[in-house]
Amino acid sequence: xDRWFLIAATLLAVVGGILGMISVxxxxxxxxxxxxxxxxxxxxxxxxxxxxxxxxxxxxxxRGEILAFLAWSLTxxxxxxxxxxxxSLLGVFTAPVVVIFQALALIPGTLTANPMKIAGGxxxxxxxxxxxxxxxxxxxxxxxxxxxxxxxDRQLKEHHLKSGLFRNLPPVRELLISLERLLWLGGGLLTxxxxxxxxxxxxxxxxxxxxxxxxxxxGYIVLLVVKQVRGLTGRRLSLSAVxxxxxxxxxxxxx
Amino acid sequence: MDLLCLGLNHRTAPVDVRERFAVGNTKxxxxxxxxxxxxxxxxxxxxxxxxxxxxxxxADGARAAFERIEIRLAQKIQVDxxxxxxxxxxEKADAARHLCRVVSGLDSMMLGETEIFGQVKQAYASAHExxxxxxxxxxxxxxxxxxxxxxxxETSIQEGSTSVGNVAVDLAEKIxxxxxxxxxxxxxxxxxxxxxxQSLVSRGAKSIFVANxxxxxxxxxxxxxxxxxxxxxxxxxxxxxxxxxxxxxxAPHAIVLRADVEKARRxxxxxxxxxxxxxVPRDIDPAVGEIExxxxxxxxxxxxxxxxxxxxxxxQIEQCxxxxxxxxEKLNLPGT
Numbered sequence: 001x002d003r004w005f006l007i008a009a010t011l012l013a014v015v016g017g018i019l020g021m022i023s024v025x026x027x028x029x030x031x032x033x034x035x036x037x038x039x040x041x042x043x044x045x046x047x048x049x050x051x052x053x054x055x056x057x058x059x060x061x062x063r064g065e066i067l068a069f070l071a072w073s074l075t076x077x078x079x080x081x082x083x084x085x086x087x088s089l090l091g092v093f094t095a096p097v098v099v100i101f102q103a104l105a106l107i108p109g110t111l112t113a114n115p116m117k118i119a120g121g122x123x124x125x126x127x128x129x130x131x132x133x134x135x136x137x138x139x140x141x142x143x144x145x146x147x148x149x150x151x152x153d154r155q156l157k158e159h160h161l162k163s164g165l166f167r168n169l170p171p172v173r174e175l176l177i178s179l180e181r182l183l184w185l186g187g188g189l190l191t192x193x194x195x196x197x198x199x200x201x202x203x204x205x206x207x208x209x210x211x212x213x214x215x216x217x218x219g220y221i222v223l224l225v226v227k228q229v230r231g232l233t234g235r236r237l238s239l240s241a242v243x244x245x246x247x248x249x250x251x252x253x254x255x
Numbered sequence: 256m257d258l259l260c261l262g263l264n265h266r267t268a269p270v271d272v273r274e275r276f277a278v279g280n281t282k283x284x285x286x287x288x289x290x291x292x293x294x295x296x297x298x299x300x301x302x303x304x305x306x307x308x309x310x311x312x313x314a315d316g317a318r319a320a321f322e323r324i325e326i327r328l329a330q331k332i333q334v335d336x337x338x339x340x341x342x343x344x345x346e347k348a349d350a351a352r353h354l355c356r357v358v359s360g361l362d363s364m365m366l367g368e369t370e371i372f373g374q375v376k377q378a379y380a381s382a383h384e385x386x387x388x389x390x391x392x393x394x395x396x397x398x399x400x401x402x403x404x405x406x407x408x409e410t411s412i413q414e415g416s417t418s419v420g421n422v423a424v425d426l427a428e429k430i431x432x433x434x435x436x437x438x439x440x441x442x443x444x445x446x447x448x449x450x451x452x453q454s455l456v457s458r459g460a461k462s463i464f465v466a467n468x469x470x471x472x473x474x475x476x477x478x479x480x481x482x483x484x485x486x487x488x489x490x491x492x493x494x495x496x497x498x499x500x501x502x503x504x505x506a507p508h509a510i511v512l513r514a515d516v517e518k519a520r521r522x523x524x525x526x527x528x529x530x531x532x533x534x535v536p537r538d539i540d541p542a543v544g545e546i547e548x549x550x551x552x553x554x555x556x557x558x559x560x561x562x563x564x565x566x567x568x569x570x571q572i573e574q575c576x577x578x579x580x581x582x583x584e585k586l587n588l589p590g591t
Contacts, residue, residue: 159556
């Protein structure tokens with residue numbers, strides 16, 4: 001049942017993304033993208049509810065659950081902050097990332113087939129997991145906004161202004177403001193996650209994970225402080241947001 | 256019974272003639288009824304906007320009806336018969352085609368503008384309420400509104416700026432969004448700078464600084480724009496705060512060099528900066544465009560973008576005309 005929810009969420013995101021891309025190609029905005037993404041969110045909630053019921057805890061106990069939770073978090077932030085952008089276009093950029101996360105979660109062996117109940121769960125552990133994954137949702141969306149900026153910046157720099165994508169992209173300044181706000185939001189949530197991580201009981205094998213988490217957190221904090229104090233060009237801010245997010249995903253895939 | 260249209264617009268009559276025939280919004284219904292009597296017609300609609308006054312009629316015998324209206328209007332408004340030269344006369348299918356073009360914004364001063372659609376709708380509603388319309392004009396106007404909607408939904412007649420100034424302003428909006436938080440500096444108080452800056456101000460630019468070698472001229476232009484004049488030697492200080500720079504000096508060499516902009520970057524916290532160079536020879540060293548947060552557009556690039564937009568718009572006009580012809584063929588309108 002849980003798998004079907006995730007498959008449905010993936011298909012809805014695929015349809016929303018493809019229809020949105022076709023509209024952008026035709027220089028039109030497809031307001032239905034948001035409807036498809038709401039559908040995807042509802043299916044993600046269905047998946048997380050079923051898994052949460054089986055685990056009797058926050059469903060973040062295998063890689064598949066973490067990826068699905070991350071996809072849910074990304075979709076949620078897209079729907080929350082989307083109105084600040086041209087929502088359908090952000091959806092077009094977000095949908096492929098959601099699809100990738102969920103497709104990875106659906107690879108056989110990634111999701112535990114019969115999830116076991118988690119006995120003696122610790123609230124700090126739950127807070128650490130949930131806040132960290134929520135933070136990555138916001139940071140993933142910041143990376144998506146960064147990609148949008150890089151595309152727009154290149155088109156403006158090279159005077160390629162005829163494409164439907166160019167006409168549909170939000171202004172440079174609005175993209176950068178949203179990107180910075182998402183970084184602050186993600187950074188704040190990640191801070192709570194890190195603090196909870198230190199407070200939860202952990203074995204010596206968990207230190208590697210915690211150190212990696214602290215390194216990622218420090219990367220984002222340095223980026224925000226530099227932006228705030230010294231200033232950064234839009235291109236560097238966007239590239240940093242994208243690189244840090246990809247790096248943090250890689251770190252957690254292997255550490 | 257034929258459909259007729261007698262009218263004058265911004266292309267056929269100067270404003271001092273147009274204003275004599277202007278009818279206030281509240282009097283459109285009354286004027287339509289009066290037109291029925293004047294022209295001995297069965298139905299009439301009067302459309303009056305700042306750019307046109309048009310009389311649509313359903314009447315027998317086009318030539319006689321036109322003559323009656325022209326003579327009686329000239330008597331009523333007390334103008335001599337020479338005013339007839341400003342009128343255009345259209346009958347049957349030509350009149351229906353003209354109405355469709357007007358409703359679609361193809362006959363407007365600002366091509367594709369949408370306001371005219373509402374103005375014609377209001378004029379028709381007033382005539383209808385006053386009882387001046389009947390079977391012919393009701394059907395013709397309803398169908399024209401349908402055609403107007405189709406033209407707007409199936410074409411992008413309004414899109415794209417066709418002048419250098421408007422292209423620059425559209426780009427500024429693509430970079431900064433609403434211009435209400437944007438500050439502009441003009442280097443050189445030439446005519447092109449003035450026009451472009453005025454477009455930015457009309458779209459809400461927060462403040463304007465004018466730097467010119469002649470400070471008096473800078474002050475003059477700044478006063479006209481509601482901005483501030485700065486000494487030409489101080490433009491680099493102002494660069495630290497502005498978002499858009501429009502340059503159009505008569506200098507024979509570049510006056511904004513890469514090093515000048517590099518110096519201001521730190522103080523600007525690397526915020527985006529838009530340079531519009533409309534001077535020939537160019538005022539801004541092309542190397543300035545290599546700075547990450549700088550978007551540099553010179554007169555050739557802007558003109559090329561405007562030219563492309565003009566080409567696209569011409570194609571759109573042809574598409575609009577085709578839609579109108581196809582719809583008119585399908586509709587088989589009465590009086591045509």
